[in-house]
Amino acid sequence: MAPLIEVRGLVNRFGDHTVHDDLDLDVYPGEILGVVGGSGTGKSVLLRSIIGLRQASGGTIRVFGQDLQELSAQDRSRVEQRFGVLFQTGALFTSLNLQENVALPLIEHTGLSRSDAEHLARMKLALAGLPAQAAWNYPSELSGGMVKRASLARALALDPEVLFLDEPTAGLDPISAAAFDRLLRTLRDALGFSVFLVTHDLDTLYTTCDRVAVLARGKVLVADSLEQVEDNPDPWIQDYFHGPRGRAAADAHQRLGREDY
Amino acid sequence: MPTIGNLTIERDTLILTEDWVLAHFSQLRPQVQTALANAGATDHSVDWSGLGRLDSAGAALIAELLGSDRLTALAESDTDLAPERRELLLAVARATSGLEVDPVSQAPTLRESLARVGRGMSEFYRGQKLLAGFIGLTLTALLAIVPRPRRWRLTSLVAHIQSTGLNALPIVALLTFLVGAVVAFLGATVLENFGATIYTVHLVSYAFLREFGVVLAAILLAGRTASAYTAQLGSMKANQEVDALRASGLDPMEMLVLPRVLAMMISLPFLTFVGMLSGILGGMLVCFFSLDISVTQFLTILERDIPLNHFLVGLGKAPVFAFVVAVIGCLEGLKVSGSAQSVGEHTTSSVVQSIFMVILLDAIAALFFMEMGW
Numbered sequence: 001m002a003p004l005i006e007v008r009g010l011v012n013r014f015g016d017h018t019v020h021d022d023l024d025l026d027v028y029p030g031e032i033l034g035v036v037g038g039s040g041t042g043k044s045v046l047l048r049s050i051i052g053l054r055q056a057s058g059g060t061i062r063v064f065g066q067d068l069q070e071l072s073a074q075d076r077s078r079v080e081q082r083f084g085v086l087f088q089t090g091a092l093f094t095s096l097n098l099q100e101n102v103a104l105p106l107i108e109h110t111g112l113s114r115s116d117a118e119h120l121a122r123m124k125l126a127l128a129g130l131p132a133q134a135a136w137n138y139p140s141e142l143s144g145g146m147v148k149r150a151s152l153a154r155a156l157a158l159d160p161e162v163l164f165l166d167e168p169t170a171g172l173d174p175i176s177a178a179a180f181d182r183l184l185r186t187l188r189d190a191l192g193f194s195v196f197l198v199t200h201d202l203d204t205l206y207t208t209c210d211r212v213a214v215l216a217r218g219k220v221l222v223a224d225s226l227e228q229v230e231d232n233p234d235p236w237i238q239d240y241f242h243g244p245r246g247r248a249a250a251d252a253h254q255r256l257g258r259e260d261y
Numbered sequence: 262m263p264t265i266g267n268l269t270i271e272r273d274t275l276i277l278t279e280d281w282v283l284a285h286f287s288q289l290r291p292q293v294q295t296a297l298a299n300a301g302a303t304d305h306s307v308d309w310s311g312l313g314r315l316d317s318a319g320a321a322l323i324a325e326l327l328g329s330d331r332l333t334a335l336a337e338s339d340t341d342l343a344p345e346r347r348e349l350l351l352a353v354a355r356a357t358s359g360l361e362v363d364p365v366s367q368a369p370t371l372r373e374s375l376a377r378v379g380r381g382m383s384e385f386y387r388g389q390k391l392l393a394g395f396i397g398l399t400l401t402a403l404l405a406i407v408p409r410p411r412r413w414r415l416t417s418l419v420a421h422i423q424s425t426g427l428n429a430l431p432i433v434a435l436l437t438f439l440v441g442a443v444v445a446f447l448g449a450t451v452l453e454n455f456g457a458t459i460y461t462v463h464l465v466s467y468a469f470l471r472e473f474g475v476v477l478a479a480i481l482l483a484g485r486t487a488s489a490y491t492a493q494l495g496s497m498k499a500n501q502e503v504d505a506l507r508a509s510g511l512d513p514m515e516m517l518v519l520p521r522v523l524a525m526m527i528s529l530p531f532l533t534f535v536g537m538l539s540g541i542l543g544g545m546l547v548c549f550f551s552l553d554i555s556v557t558q559f560l561t562i563l564e565r566d567i568p569l570n571h572f573l574v575g576l577g578k579a580p581v582f583a584f585v586v587a588v589i590g591c592l593e594g595l596k597v598s599g600s601a602q603s604v605g606e607h608t609t610s611s612v613v614q615s616i617f618m619v620i621l622l623d624a625i626a627a628l629f630f631m632e633m634g635w
Contacts, residue, residue, distance in 0.1 A: 094599060094600030094601050094602060094603075095600055095601060095602035106283075110283060110284065110286065110287075111287065112286055112287055113287070116286060116287060116290055119321075120283075120286065120318055120321060123317070123321040123324075123353065123356055123357055124317065124356075126355075126356035126357065127317065127352060127353065127356040138600065139599070139600070140598060140599030140600045140603075156317065158283065159282070159283050159316040159317055159318060183352075186348050186349075186352050187317075187349075187352070189344070189345040189348055189349075190317075190345045190346065190348045190349030190352065191316055191317065191349065192345075
């Protein structure tokens with residue numbers, strides 16, 4: 001199967017500091033790829049490079065078989081409409097209420113009327129688990145968890161083919177985080193999109209991801225199913241997955257079984 | 262390329278075919294609404310075996326057509342449905358079940374217009390009360406640190422003096438120079454009729470020493486610095502930096518507000534002085550070139566006829582204006598709540614309010630000084 005996103009020989013430098021050094025990574029259609037790595041290993045930088053917010057210092061990134069940096073502005077916007085992005089801090093437009101936030105891409109890109117777009121937007125907000133009356137709230141009136149959900153609803157607005165999530169469950173309580181994981185799998189199964197998931201949440205990793213990519217020392221050390229990654233002898237990976245938190249998450253996952261999620 | 266979805270009613274069966282996706286939402290929704298309006302479509306049986314692609318927008322339409330309870334029941338009982346499609350339909354049905362209709366937006370009635378005026382008034386009253394309170398707070402914070410030189414934020418103070426005072430010098434000088442020239446021209450034109458063009462010198466000096474020097478400088482600082490104070494403090498507030506200061510046991514009044522207020526109070530008198538000089542210089546040039554009043558003559562009249570008290574009256578207003586402008590700028594910044602729009606609103610408000618206050622205070626001061634004969 002041809003990869004949806006193909007990163008080859010990616011190099012990213014900030015001054016003298018090299019974050020990515022000849023990094024390769026593939027994302028296949030329909031999979032949920034978890035990206036893990038210590039703080040400062042450039043997970044968010046990788047995400048920003050793929051969605052074209054950052055011009056990489058070297059290497060190529062092909063999305064849907066096209067290199068974003070080579071496309072004209074119009075073609076590029078068309079490709080970007082097939083992305084859904086959830087930023088780390090939500091990045092909701094603070095001057096718009098939630099349904100306007102979600103309706104904005106619908107109105108701009110699909111030519112829906114405002115009332116149709118807002119109707120759909122309210123459905124997406126509810127799908128992301130927000131109460132109906134929250135649609136008229138402004139981002140500044142929301143808790144952190146609600147911002148995450150609203151931001152997911154906006155990312156899903158155009159029914160994207162690839163969803164980029166930057167630490168979606170950080171700051172959520174365990175119940176909401178588990179619901180988020182379940183929601184993500186449900187939507188992925190139903191809509192068939194791929195997910196590029198940057199996370200530190202081991203439970204999310206165990207319950208949702210089909211493959212896990214481990215970033216360290218500027219490269220992807222390994223990108224494979226969780227069982228394979230766990231057995232990798234690299235000391236950082238061993239620490240990560242077999243440290244106290246990793247073991248707890250693995251145990252919990254085994255007890256509950258994948259089907260329960 | 263997806264084909265546009267179709268909804269047909271054959272006898273008592275709703276038949277859904279082809280692709281129900283976001284791209285065709287605007288064509289599909291009217292079909293759904295027509296079906297809903299015609300003959301209780303909710304009682305019909307449903308055949309969705311011919312459905313092509315389906316996404317959440319299409320599922321939302323189906324939910325609108327059938328109602329979420331019916332959709333849930335149908336999706337659960339239909340054994341031929343692919344499991345992921347069932348999941349999608351169920352998820353969307355759950356999501357749409359709680360959605361109520363849009364809140365009705367009512368046309369404004371007379372009562373509501375009156376209420377809005379009332380709200381505006383009480384808002385204004387609260388604003389002024391808050392400003393008075395904030396002035397008091399600033400003064401107490403100032404008095405509290407005066408006897409403790411260790412808590413004077415000298416670095417911050419000097420940095421703010423540089424940005425509000427020193428960096429504003431060229432623009433203040435240029436602006437007052439131009440206004441000085443304009444006033445001299447006006448005076449020359451009007452006074453020529455009486456053969457009293459020599460009094461242009463008095464006009465320019467009186468105007469700049471008493472009023473224009475300080476008012477122009479204060480208005481410039483209101484536009485240039487009050488807005489900057491509001492935007493700085495506003496984004497700090499939005500970023501929770503002000504909360505962080507308070508939580509570390511530091512007083513934002515002392516750390517943020519006082520250095521700014523004091524910097525403004527130190528800068529404005531200097532800017533006023535420069536404004537007076539360059540305004541008079543502008544007048545002097547016009548006198549020299551178009552009225553044949555030599556520089557020596559101009560300066561002699563200035564020295565002989567214009568008493569010192571006019572200069573003092575003008576300069577004396579500077580610290581008061583500076584205080585008011587800086588306090589309004591800081592207060593508006595601290596009123597910011599969260600959003601980018603709020604920063605914009607309060608910045609506008611701070612500039613408008615501070616210019617308003619400068620002109621109002623100047624008018625009151627002019628009356629007062631006139632009555633006192635100063």
